[in-house]
Amino acid sequence: MSPRELYSQLARPAEGRILLLVLDGLGDLRTATQPETALEKAATPNLDALARRASLGRTLPVAYGVTPGSGPGHLALFGYDPLSKEADIGRGALEALGMDLDVAPGDVVARGNFATADAQGNLVDRRAGRIPTAESVRLCAAINDHLATAPSVPGLTAQVFPGEGYRFVLRLRGPGLSAELEDTDPQILGVPPLAPKASGSSAGVTVERLAKILPVIGQAIIAEPKANRFLLRGFASLPHLPSLEHLYGLRAACFAGYPLYRGVSRAVGMTVANCGKSVAETFAAAASGFGSFDFTFVHVKGTDQAGEDGDLGAKVAVLEDVDRELPVLLAALDPTKDVVAITGDHSTPVPMKAHSWHPVPVLLAAPHAFVDGLPRFTEATTIQGHLGTFPAMNLLGLLLAHAGRLEKFGA
Amino acid sequence: MSPRELYSQLARPAEGRILLLVLDGLGDLRTATQPETALEKAATPNLDALARRASLGRTLPVAYGVTPGSGPGHLALFGYDPLSKEADIGRGALEALGMDLDVAPGDVVARGNFATADAQGNLVDRRAGRIPTAESVRLCAAINDHLATAPSVPGLTAQVFPGEGYRFVLRLRGPGLSAELEDTDPQILGVPPLAPKASGSSAGVTVERLAKILPVIGQAIIAEPKANRFLLRGFASLPHLPSLEHLYGLRAACFAGYPLYRGVSRAVGMTVANCGKSVAETFAAAASGFGSFDFTFVHVKGTDQAGEDGDLGAKVAVLEDVDRELPVLLAALDPTKDVVAITGDHSTPVPMKAHSWHPVPVLLAAPHAFVDGLPRFTEATTIQGHLGTFPAMNLLGLLLAHAGRLEKFGA
Numbered sequence: 006m007s008p009r010e011l012y013s014q015l016a017r018p019a020e021g022r023i024l025l026l027v028l029d030g031l032g033d034l035r036t037a038t039q040p041e042t043a044l045e046k047a048a049t050p051n052l053d054a055l056a057r058r059a060s061l062g063r064t065l066p067v068a069y070g071v072t073p074g075s076g077p078g079h080l081a082l083f084g085y086d087p088l089s090k091e092a093d094i095g096r097g098a099l100e101a102l103g104m105d106l107d108v109a110p111g112d113v114v115a116r117g118n119f120a121t122a123d124a125q126g127n128l129v130d131r132r133a134g135r136i137p138t139a140e141s142v143r144l145c146a147a148i149n150d151h152l153a154t155a156p157s158v159p160g161l162t163a164q165v166f167p168g169e170g171y172r173f174v175l176r177l178r179g180p181g182l183s184a185e186l187e188d189t190d191p192q193i194l195g196v197p198p199l200a201p202k203a204s205g206s207s208a209g210v211t212v213e214r215l216a217k218i219l220p221v222i223g224q225a226i227i228a229e230p231k232a233n234r235f236l237l238r239g240f241a242s243l244p245h246l247p248s249l250e251h252l253y254g255l256r257a258a259c260f261a262g263y264p265l266y267r268g269v270s271r272a273v274g275m276t277v278a279n280c281g282k283s284v285a286e287t288f289a290a291a292a293s294g295f296g297s298f299d300f301t302f303v304h305v306k307g308t309d310q311a312g313e314d315g316d317l318g319a320k321v322a323v324l325e326d327v328d329r330e331l332p333v334l335l336a337a338l339d340p341t342k343d344v345v346a347i348t349g350d351h352s353t354p355v356p357m358k359a360h361s362w363h364p365v366p367v368l369l370a371a372p373h374a375f376v377d378g379l380p381r382f383t384e385a386t387t388i389q390g391h392l393g394t395f396p397a398m399n400l401l402g403l404l405l406a407h408a409g410r411l412e413k414f415g416a
Numbered sequence: 417m418s419p420r421e422l423y424s425q426l427a428r429p430a431e432g433r434i435l436l437l438v439l440d441g442l443g444d445l446r447t448a449t450q451p452e453t454a455l456e457k458a459a460t461p462n463l464d465a466l467a468r469r470a471s472l473g474r475t476l477p478v479a480y481g482v483t484p485g486s487g488p489g490h491l492a493l494f495g496y497d498p499l500s501k502e503a504d505i506g507r508g509a510l511e512a513l514g515m516d517l518d519v520a521p522g523d524v525v526a527r528g529n530f531a532t533a534d535a536q537g538n539l540v541d542r543r544a545g546r547i548p549t550a551e552s553v554r555l556c557a558a559i560n561d562h563l564a565t566a567p568s569v570p571g572l573t574a575q576v577f578p579g580e581g582y583r584f585v586l587r588l589r590g591p592g593l594s595a596e597l598e599d600t601d602p603q604i605l606g607v608p609p610l611a612p613k614a615s616g617s618s619a620g621v622t623v624e625r626l627a628k629i630l631p632v633i634g635q636a637i638i639a640e641p642k643a644n645r646f647l648l649r650g651f652a653s654l655p656h657l658p659s660l661e662h663l664y665g666l667r668a669a670c671f672a673g674y675p676l677y678r679g680v681s682r683a684v685g686m687t688v689a690n691c692g693k694s695v696a697e698t699f700a701a702a703a704s705g706f707g708s709f710d711f712t713f714v715h716v717k718g719t720d721q722a723g724e725d726g727d728l729g730a731k732v733a734v735l736e737d738v739d740r741e742l743p744v745l746l747a748a749l750d751p752t753k754d755v756v757a758i759t760g761d762h763s764t765p766v767p768m769k770a771h772s773w774h775p776v777p778v779l780l781a782a783p784h785a786f787v788d789g790l791p792r793f794t795e796a797t798t799i800q801g802h803l804g805t806f807p808a809m810n811l812l813g814l815l816l817a818h819a820g821r822l823e824k825f826g827a
Contacts, residue, residue: 035787037469067825068419069806070813071426074826087826088417096827357784360824362817364804384786384802394804 009084009252012402012411016253021371021408023255023300024291024338024345027082028327029075029266030309030353032365032384033320039356043308043320044366044383049328052368055335055345056382060374062392063364063384064400066351072362075099078350079269083249083302084401091246094272098241101174102271103264106166108243113177113184113211115240117165119144119232126197126234131190132171133232141167144232151225152218161214163222175222175237177215182242183208186215190236198236248274249300253405260291261304270302282306284323288330295337299408303334309360312353320355344371344407346400347382364394371407420495420663423813423822427664432782432819434666434711435702435749435756438493439738440486440677441720441764443776443795444731450767454719454731455777455794460739463779466746466756467793471785473803474775475811477762483773489761490680494660494713495812502657505683506595509652512585513682514675517577519587519654524595524622526651528576528584530555530643537608537645542601543582544643552578555643562636563629572625574633586633586648588626593653594619597626601647609647659685660711664816671702672715681713693717695734699741706748711815714745720771723764731766755782755818757811758793775805782818 006014033042066073067087076094077087085092101114108114119141121130136144145167152163161179168174185205189198201215227233249255251274259270262282271277276298280290284305291303307323338345348367351360366387375391388394392403405411417425444453477484478498487505488498496503512525519525530552532541547555556578563574572590579585596616600609612626638644660666662685670681673693682688687709691701695716702714718734749756759778762771777798786802799805803814816822 034784035789036784037787040787063804068422068813069810070815070817070822071422072817072822072824074824077826088422093826099827354784361784362814362822363786364802385788388800388802388804 007086008399008402009086011414012084012405013252015411015414016405017410017412018254019409021342021344021410022295022298022338023404023408024295024303024334024343025082025300025404026303026305026334026345026347027079028305028308028324028347028349030312030351030360031349032352032354032361032363033312034354034356034363035384036356039317042384043311043317043324043355045385046317047321047324047328049324049382051328051331053381055331055370056368056379056386058376059368059370060392061377061379061382061387061390062367062369063387063394064348064367064397065364065394066397070362072360073351074360075265075350076269078397079266080273081397082348082350082400083269083273084252084398085246085273086398091244094244094269095239095241096265098244099268099272100264101176101241101268102243103266103268104166104168104174105267105277106174106176108176109178110243110245111178111180111182113182113186113240113242115175115186115237117173117175118190118236119171119173119226120198120234120236121231122197122234128191128194128196128198128234131194131236136171136232138167138169140232141171141173144226144229145173148222148225152221155221158214158217160210161218163218165222171232179214181210183211184240184242186211186240188236188238189219190238198234244272246273250274253410255300256298257300257302258294258298259302259304260287260294261302262287263304263306266304275302284326284330288334292333292337308349309353312355313358315355315358317355341372342409344369344404346404348400365397367392367400369403369407373407418497419810419813420497422825423495423816424663426822426825427816428821428823429665430820432753432755432821433706433709433749434815434819435706435714435745435754436493436712436815437714437716437745437756437758438490439716439719439735439758439760441723441762441771442760443763443765443772443774444723445765445767445774446795447767450728453795454722454728454735454766456796457728458732458735458739460735460793462739462742464792466742466781467779467790467797469787470779470781471803472788472790472793472798472801473778473780474798474805475759475778475808476775476805477808481773483771484762485771486676486761487680489808490677491684492808493759493761493811494680494684495663495809496657496684497809502655505655505680506650506652507676509655510679510683511675512587512652512679513654514677514679515577515579515585516678516688517585517587520589521654521656522589522593524588524593524597524651524653526586526597526648528586529601529647530582530584530637531609531645531647532642533608533645539602539605539607539609539645542605542647547582547643549578549580551643552582552584555637555640556584559633559636563632566632569625569628571621572629574629576633582643588622590625592621594622595651595653597622597651599647599649600630601649609645655683657684661685664821666711667709668711668713669705669709670713670715671698671705672713673698674715674717677715686713695737695741699745703744703748719760720764723766724769726766726769728766752783753820755780755815757815759811776808778803778811780814780818784818
C-alpha cells in the first residue's frame with residue numbers, strides 16, 4: 006500500500022486546519038567558500054521563535070542524489086509519489102494550468118510564441134521583437150474572433166489565451182485528441198514554422214485537424230507588422246491526479262504568484278486564489294483566506310530565484326522578508342488546533358546556482374508536535390530534529406495527523 | 417521504479433570522477449568491555465582533516481538487523497539492490513571471477529581442493545597436506561595436458577586453474593550446462609569423494625557429462641604421492657549484472673588485492689587492475705590509475721580481518737596505515753570536481769569477531785557536499801551528519817549527483 010492509499014484510507018474530518026508554507030529552493034550548503042547558509046546568516050527572530058516550539062527535520066523530495074524539478078518537488082509535498090507516472094507532468098501543462106485557464110480532461114494545450122517572418126515566410130525573430138503583453142492580448146482577441154467566424158473544423162475547437170509578453174497558450178478541445186505532437190517551433194531563424202507532426206502513434210487524427218485550424222489562426226495575424234507568425238511547443242494534456250478533497254476530504258487553496266505553482270495546485274484540485282507576487286501580498290491574501298479552507302498552500306518564489314542567481318545576500322533578504330511578514334500569516338491560525346509547516350520543494354544552493362538533491366529543512370508546529378527546543382531553523386539544526394529525514398511525500402501524512410485528520414490504524 | 421532504474425535514467429556524462437574507498441568491515445562497537453571503537457582510538461590526522469570538510473552519515477547495507485556477506489555488502493555500495501535475485505551470487509562464482517579467469521555467460525565454475533586418499537580410495541586429508549602453490553600450478557598443468565589429449569566428452573570442455581596452496585578452480589564450458597550441482601566434497605574423511613549429483617532439475621545433462629570428465633581429471637593425478645584426489649564445491653555460473661558502464665556510463669576500475677572483491681567488481685563490469693595487497697601498494701596503484709576511469713573502487717581488507725580476529729589493536733593499526741597512505745590517494749583527485757567517499761561494506765565489530773548488521777560510517781567529500789564541520793570520522797560523529805542514515809544502495813546516487821552525473825528529475 007502506498008503512503009497515499011494509507012493516508013486516504015485513514016482520513017477523517019476534523020477542525021484542525023493546515024498551513025503549508027513553501028519557501029522555494031530553501032535548502033542550501035556550507036562549503037569551503039560559503040561557510041554559512043542563508044538560513045544561518047539571516048536575522049529571523051519570528052522564525053526562530055516558531056522553531057523553538059516546533060519539531061524540526063528534513064525532507065527528501067524524490068530520492069537520495071536526485072535533483073527535483075518544481076513539479077515533482079511540489080507534488081511530493083502534496084502527498085503524491087513524485088516517481089509515479091501520474092505525477093509526470095510536463096512544464097507546458099503546468100504553466101497552462103497556472104494561467105487560470107479552463108483546461109478539462111482530454112484538452113490539449115501548447116505554449117505559443119508570437120514571431121516575425123519575412124516576405125518569403127522565413128522566421129526573422131522567434132519572439133516578434135518581444136512585443137508587450139498588451140499586444141499579445143490584442144492579438145489573441147483577434148485570433149479568437151477569427152476562429153469564431155471562420156468555417157469550423159469538425160472535431161476541434163481552438164482558443165488562444167494571452168500570456169506575458171510575446172507568449173500565449175493554445176487550447177485544443179475535441180474528442181480523441183492526443184498531445185503526442187512535435188513542436189512547430191523550428192528553434193532556428195531563416196526557415197518557416199514547421200507543419201504539425203505527430204511524435205507518437207496516437208496523434209494521427211489530431212494532426213489532421215490541427216493542419217486545418219493552424220492556417221485559420223495564421224490568417225488572423227498574417228498582416229500584422231511584427232507578430233505575423235506563431236510557434237507552438239510543449240503540447241500536453243491535463244494531468245489526471247485525484248484531488249486532495251477526493252483523497253482526504255481537504256478543501257485546499259493555493260496562494261502563489263507564479264504560474265507553475267498555481268498549475269501544480271490546480272492539478273491536485275486546489276482553489277487557486279488571486280494574490281500578488283510579493284511576500285507581503287501573498288501572506289496577507291493567505292491569512293485572510295485561511296479560515297475558508299482545510300489546507301492552505303503558500304508559495305514564496307524569491308528564495309529559489311536568489312539561489313539560481315547565486316546571490317546569498319538576496320536569499321538572506323528574502324528570508325528576512327518572510328520573517329517580517331510571518332506574524333501576519335501565523336495570526337490566522339488557531340494555535341490550539343491548527344498546524345503549520347515550513348519547508349522547500351527542493352534545495353537551490355547559492356554555490357550551485359541550481360536546484361540540487363540535498364535534503365530540505367522542514368519545521369512543523371502544532372499542539373502535539375514534539376518540541377525539539379532547537380534554537381533556530383537551519384540545515385544543520387534540522388539534522389537533530391524529532392522529525393528525522395524522511396520522504397517529502399510523507400509530510401502530508403504528518404500534517405493530517407497533527408490536524409487530527411487521521412484515524413488510528415488497526416484495532 | 418527502483419533507485420537503480422531512476423539513477424540510470426537520469427545518468428549523464430560529466431567530468432567529475434568518483435573515488436570509493438571501502439575499508440572492509442569498518443564499523444565497530446562501543447560496549448561495556450570496549451569503550452572506544454577502532455576509529456575512535458586510531459590517530460588519523462589525515463582522515464580527520466578530510467572529515468572536517470566532508471558530509472558524514474551512515475549506510476545500512478541490506479536492512480535493519482541484517483548482517484551482509486561481502487558480496488551483497490559490495491553490490492549495495494555499487495548501486496545494486498542486495499535483495500534482488502540477480503545480486504545473489506555464489507561465493508564460488510565471485511572467487512572464480514576474482515582469479516582473472518575468462519568466465520563467459522553459460523560457463524559453470526567450481527572451487528576445487530587437491531586432497532589425499534589411501535589405497536582404498538578413502539580420503540585421509542581434504543587439503544593434501546596443504547601443498548604449496550607451486551605444486552598446485554604443476555598439478556593443474558598436468559591435468560590440463562591430460563584433458564587436452566584424452567578422448568573428448570561431447571558437449572563439455574573442462575579446464576583447471578591453480579589457486580593459492582591446495583586450491584584450484586574448475587571451469588566447465590559447453591551448451592546447456594547448469595550449476596545446480598552438489599559438492600563432491602563429502603566434508604569428512606574415511607570415505608571417497610562423492611560422485612557428481614544434481615541439486616536441481618536443470619542439471620541432468622550436466623551430471624552425465626561431468627561423470628565422464630571427472631575420471632579423466634582423476635587419472636591425471638592418481639599416481640601423485642600426496643595430491644591424488646580432488647574435491648569440488650560451490651558450483652556456480654557467472655552472475656548477469658548490467659555493468660556500471662551500461663547503467664550509468666561509468667568506466668570503472670577495481671583496486672583490490674583479494675579475489676572475492678575482484679570478483680564482485682568484475683561481475684559489475686569493472687576493469688580489475690593489478691595491485692598488491694598492502695594498503696600502500698593498493699593506494700599507489702589506484703592513485704596512478706584514477707585519471708583513466710570515471711569510478712575507482714579501492715578495497716582495504718585489513719580492517720575486516722582484524723575485526724574477525726577480535727584484535728582491536730590490529731584494527732587501529734590498519735586504520736593508521738590507511739591514514740598514513742591517504743594523502744597519496746587524495747592527491748590524484750581534482751578537488752574542484754571530483755568526489756571521494758569512504759565507507760565499509762558492513763561492520764565487523766571487534767567484540768563480535770564477525771560481520772554484523774550495524775550501520776556503517778560513511779564520509780563524502782566533494783565541491784557541493786554540505787560541510788558538517790564535525791571533527792572526526794567515527795561511528796558516533798556520523799550519526800550527526802548531513803547524509804543521515806540511508807540504504808547503502810543509494811550511495812551510488814549520491815556519488816553520481818556530486819560528480820555532476822545526474823540530470824534533474826521532472827520539469
